[in-house]
Structure formats: C-alpha cells, structure tokens
Amino acid sequence: MKRTRKGKGPESEYGQHYSEEAFWRKLGDMPRTAGLAVVERAVTLYVILTDRATPAWVRLLVIGALGYFIWPLDAVPDVIPAVGLADDASVLLLALLQLGQYVTPSIETRVQALLPEGLGTQPKPRKGKSHGKTEEAGEGDAGES
Numbered sequence: 001m002k003r004t005r006k007g008k009g010p011e012s013e014y015g016q017h018y019s020e021e022a023f024w025r026k027l028g029d030m031p032r033t034a035g036l037a038v039v040e041r042a043v044t045l046y047v048i049l050t051d052r053a054t055p056a057w058v059r060l061l062v063i064g065a066l067g068y069f070i071w072p073l074d075a076v077p078d079v080i081p082a083v084g085l086a087d088d089a090s091v092l093l094l095a096l097l098q099l100g101q102y103v104t105p106s107i108e109t110r111v112q113a114l115l116p117e118g119l120g121t122q123p124k125p126r127k128g129k130s131h132g133k134t135e136e137a138g139e140g141d142a143g144e145s
Contacts (some may be wrong), residue, residue: 004015017070017071018066023042023069026042033090037089038085040115042066043114044067044096044111045062045092045095047110048062049066051102063095064090064095069088088097
C-alpha cells in the first residue's frame with residue numbers, strides 16, 4: 001500500500017482501504033438488519049465511481065467515503081452493535097449530499113439493479129407466470145427500459 005502525506009484529506013487516508021473486491025465483500029458481510037439506507041448509499045457511491053462521466057475529483061471523494069465504509073477500524077468500529085455502522089452511514093450520506101448532482105436517473109437505475117435481492121426501493125419487473133413475458137411491478141415507470 002502506498003503511503004499518503006499529511007494534509008491530503010480523508011479521501012487519501014481512507015482511499016487506501018478501497019477496492020472493488022473489499023466493497024462487495026463488506027456488503028455481503030453486512031447483516032440484513034443494517035438497513036436499506038446504508039446499503040443503498042454505498043451502492044450509489046459505487047455506481048457514481050464506476051460511471052465513465054464522473055470527474056476525477058468526484059472519484060477521489062467517493063473512494064475516500066467507500067474506503068472509510070470498508071475499513072472496520074474507523075472512528076466507531078463496525079463490530080460495536082447498533083452504533084458500529086452509524087458513522088459509516090453518516091460518511092456515506094455526507095458524500096452523497098455533496099454529490100447529489102451526479103445521482104442521475106441512469107445512476108439510480110443502475111443502483112436498483114445492483115442492490116441485493118429484496119433491498120430495492122423501486123419495484124423490479126417480474127416474469128409473468130403464464131407466458132414468461134415481463135410485467136411491470138408498478139405503474140408510472142415510463143421512460144425506463
């Protein structure tokens with residue numbers, strides 16, 4: 001791992017803990033009771049990070065936030081029941097508040113597709129039983145394909 005210099009900000013300190021593999025492992029290890037908000041925020045930041053249109057400074061901020069999320073020995077260690085993920089959730093929320101303009105409809109669609117089964121906030125298309133055709137789970141989804 002590369003050493004960082006002081007004064008470079010939290011994104012460089014925690015960014016060294018970020019990797020795509022560590023991100024998905026962390027999400028897989030999280031208890032189902034961790035809540036949709038934490039998982040959805042983390043996946044939203046991941047999708048912003050992997051979007052080709054995302055500027056470099058945004059990527060650095062996202063890597064810092066996700067690195068903090070992944071690192072188990074942050075300000076409040078994740079092993080502490082009930083509060084261990086509270087600081088992670090706060091960091092993810094603060095990053096998203098700064099990057100709201102980058103959460104486009106296409107980003108939101110990709111987030112919903114990546115959320116673990118049963119955690120999506122928008123209804124997903126379901127297979128119809130009789131003909132194997134896709135049915136829309138809800139109305140008002142015009143423009144999505």
